[in-house]
Amino acid sequence: MIILGIETSCDETAAAVVKNGREILSQSLASSVKMHATTGGIIPEFAAREQIKSIPTVIGDATKDISPNLIDAIAVTYGPGLIGSLLVGVETAKTLSLLWKKPLIPVNHLVGHLYANFIDTSPPPFPALLLLASGGHTDLVLIKNHGDFLWLGGTRDDAAGEAFDKCARILGLGYPGGPAISKEAAKHQLPPKPFLPRPLIDDSGFDFSFSGLKTALWRLLNTPPNLRPNLSKLAFEVESSIVDVLVTKTLNAALKYRPKSILLSGGVAANTKLRRVMAKKVSGLNFHPLLYIPPPSLCTDNAVFVAAAAYYNFRQIEPFRLSPNPELTITNQN
Ligand code: KG4
Ligand code: ZN
Numbered sequence: 001m002i003i004l005g006i007e008t009s010c011d012e013t014a015a016a017v018v019k020n021g022r023e024i025l026s027q028s029l030a031s032s033v034k035m036h037a038t039t040g041g042i043i044p045e046f047a048a049r050e051q052i053k054s055i056p057t058v059i060g061d062a063t064k065d066i067s068p069n070l071i072d073a074i075a076v077t078y079g080p081g082l083i084g085s086l087l088v089g090v091e092t093a094k095t096l097s098l099l100w101k102k103p104l105i106p107v108n109h110l111v112g113h114l115y116a117n118f119i120d121t122s123p124p125p126f127p128a129l130l131l132l133a134s135g136g137h138t139d140l141v142l143i144k145n146h147g148d149f150l151w152l153g154g155t156r157d158d159a160a161g162e163a164f165d166k167c168a169r170i171l172g173l174g175y176p177g178g179p180a181i182s183k184e185a186a187k188h189q190l191p192p193k194p195f196l197p198r199p200l201i202d203d204s205g206f207d208f209s210f211s212g213l214k215t216a217l218w219r220l221l222n223t224p225p226n227l228r229p230n231l232s233k234l235a236f237e238v239e240s241s242i243v244d245v246l247v248t249k250t251l252n253a254a255l256k257y258r259p260k261s262i263l264l265s266g267g268v269a270a271n272t273k274l275r276r277v278m279a280k281k282v283s284g285l286n287f288h289p290l291l292y293i294p295p296p297s298l299c300t301d302n303a304v305f306v307a308a309a310a311y312y313n314f315r316q317i318e319p320f321r322l323s324p325n326p327e328l329t330i331t332n333q334n
Contacts (some may be wrong), residue, residue, distance in 0.1 A: 004327030005307030008089030021311030048084025075310030084206025153206025
């Protein structure tokens with residue numbers, strides 16, 4: 001089965017054609033991230049305008065060598081995300097579905113992130129423990145089967161990616177914050193004695209809370225320059241704090257639920273330190289779950305995972321009945 005996936009939930013405009021949920025036949029992506037870097041964050045109205053500009057080119061690119069006759073269905077992210085951005089993808093997908101007479105499959109973006117772990121590899125065995133850490137969400141979820149999820153916990157305030165973005169902004173390191181903080185942190189080799197909080201790390205539950213991190217950082221920056229750590233040391237600590245919390249909570253959940261596989265996803269899963277520390281800790285467990293970490297380009301937003309999610313959750317909707325839902329959570333099934 002060949003599916004055209006479309007993703008426009010935030011600041012990426014993406015289209016991809018994927019065979020049987022795992023083989024990428026083509027993909028195209030345009031990002032307005034550089035524009036948002038100039039404003040230090042996403043301005044929703046600007047993001048939506050960029051989506052409208054990019055969608056024809058991106059879909060044209062992804063389908064230039066693939067005749068519509070070969071496409072079996074059209075999948076589109078319908079939430080969560082920015083309403084203006086979502087509308088662009090949803091209305092385009094509805095139009096194509098009607099024009100080409102193909103089934104339309106709505107995809108929950110958060111569920112989509114999970115399916116980055118199914119591309120170009122043998123499918124992860126269930127039950128799988130998913131850590132989803134993106135710009136807008138941080139969730140730990142036990143995936144019992146396709147469409148059968150047990151939500152274990154999530155952030156009470158800022159998401160992990162949001163914490164990276166806000167701390168980078170405080171440090172004047174630009175947007176997106178994750179890669180900017182990592183780059184600065186790499187200049188500092190020796191781990192300092194921890195001086196920032198690791199929120200909720202000793203709590204036995206699976207909730208996260210990252211907002212205190214930016215407050216602690218802000219307080220530090222208000223101390224005299226000669227009394228505070230330098231920029232690279234601060235960046236190192238921010239990254240370590242977020243990674244420590246994500247890894248500890250994931251390992252705690254793994255010990256409790258003993259999944260057959262552990263899956264990372266979301267933009268923060270592109271973080272080199274998170275990938276390295278998670279691999280080391282998982283290999284030290286006294287049982288042996290398989291660890292899946294998608295390549296960085298599939299961790300951040302793309303349309304490949306949208307098409308893959310639709311393949312494994314093929315639920316067709318009548319085009320006129322589909323509208324975006326900016327508030328979806330990961331347990332709202334598509
Ligand atoms: O999944 P994603 O592309 O979009 C959302 O669905 O939110 O995630 C974007 C988030 C941003 O907050 C960005 O700072 C973070 O992922 N991110 C990273 C890295 N690359 C992107 N965080 C840490 N390290 C990275 N290498
Ligand atoms: Zn995302």
